[in-house]
Amino acid sequence: MARHPHAEAAPPARVVQAQALRRLVQALVERSGSSPIEAERVAHHLVDADLSGHDTHGVAMLPRYLENLRTGGLVANRELVVVHDHGALVTLDGQAGYGQVIGAQAMALGIERARVHGVAVLGLANSHHLGRIGAYAEQCLDAGLVSIHFVNVVTQPLVAPFGGSDARLATNPMCVGLPMGPALEPLLLDFATSRIAMGKVHEAQRQGRPLPPGAAIDAEGRPSRDPGVMLQEPRGALLPLGAHKGYGLAVACELLAGALTGGLTLHQPRAAGAIINNMLSILVDPERLGTAAHLAAQAHAFADWVKASPPTRESGVMLPGEPEAASRRRRRAEGIALDAATWAGLLAAGSVLGIEDAALLALAEGG
Ligand SMILES: NC(=O)c1ccc[n+]([C@@H]2O[C@H](COP(=O)([O-])OP(=O)(O)OC[C@H]3O[C@@H](n4cnc5c(N)ncnc54)[C@H](O)[C@@H]3O)[C@@H](O)[C@H]2O)c1
Missing domain, CATH: 1.10.1530.10 (Malate/L-lactate/L-sulpholactate dehydrogenase, four-helix barrel)
Incomplete structure (x- = not known):
């Protein structure tokens, strides 16, 4: 066997x-x-x-x-360190520990503070890779909280700035989690600000498939669909999603997560290796804002409205978070x-x- x-x-x-x-x-x-x-x-x-x-x-x-x-x-077995504590505003250091542990500890603290103050702003610097950012929004959703997360990635540059021709940014993800009331899956928007995530390049290479059009450029700055341009020297770059808009979001992630938190921005070439994430998280309690029931009612009405659009694809209109919920149901069974x-x-x-x-x-x- x-x-x-x-x-x-x-x-x-x-x-x-x-x-x-x-x-x-x-x-x-x-x-x-x-x-x-x-x-x-x-x-x-x-x-x-x-x-x-x-x-x-x-x-x-x-x-x-x-x-x-x-x-x-x-570094294994690291704990979250509180650097500055002003109640609803906390800066934290992850000491290059496992992001999956550090990120969850940071959210637990943020949830505690949001329960007291109605809102919490967390500046988390120097965590190792936080993984799927949606996990932190889900932790907040389980506590009934809205959350917004901006992340930068201090690693080998992978993404070209809009108007530039070599890699100066990473795939900087952002995420929004929002409860949609009892009848609906919560909204979970969670994506890299590059046109495709780097993992999709490895996947295309493994499967012998080309990259989607408009996803990458070669080392000369020319459009390329060859995954090899991201995997062999001289390397090319991924492109930001949505031209100048995705690039702008990536820059906002870079500065909100990599500077405002006390973390680092990507401003020099780095060898492939450690992946340090910094994350700015904003947690809001809709109950304390006095709008929880209104939010649920509006979310329900809006979801009905937007999903009634005549479908152009088999799945019809979905809300962010629904594909993940469907995948979970399928993969738990299969x-x-x-x-x-x-x-x-x-x-x-x-x-x-x-x-x-x-x-x-x-x-x-x-x-
Ligand atoms: N920690 C890091 O440094 C880092 C860096 C980059 C990305 N990531 C993670 O990688 C993961 C994948 O990112 P990605 O950019 O490949 O994600 P993606 O392109 O698969 O987009 C995912 C988002 O789009 C929504 N979505 C997908 N199909 C949809 C449809 N048909 N209708 C409506 N909404 C739809 C999903 O619900 C989700 O919110 C994310 O979880 C992200 O947090 C982490």
């Missing part, structure tokens, strides 16, 4: 149930030096990203995290399909940590 660890062909793609995949990831993270609770939180976040359909930010990230751990860009490269990456990570393929296979199969 188990493949030979040194077989030459790549291990095939696998379908793994969420709970088994959580156990597998938890075992790898724990073996790499994290406490059981840290390993559990990282596993929960990554598998949830896969469940929600964002494979680019799911367990496929783990080998890179473990590499960053070895090279010192990520399992999570890991492509061959992702599965191979997990086995290779295990091998570096001294965990045999057979042990990981047993975990994947629910053993």
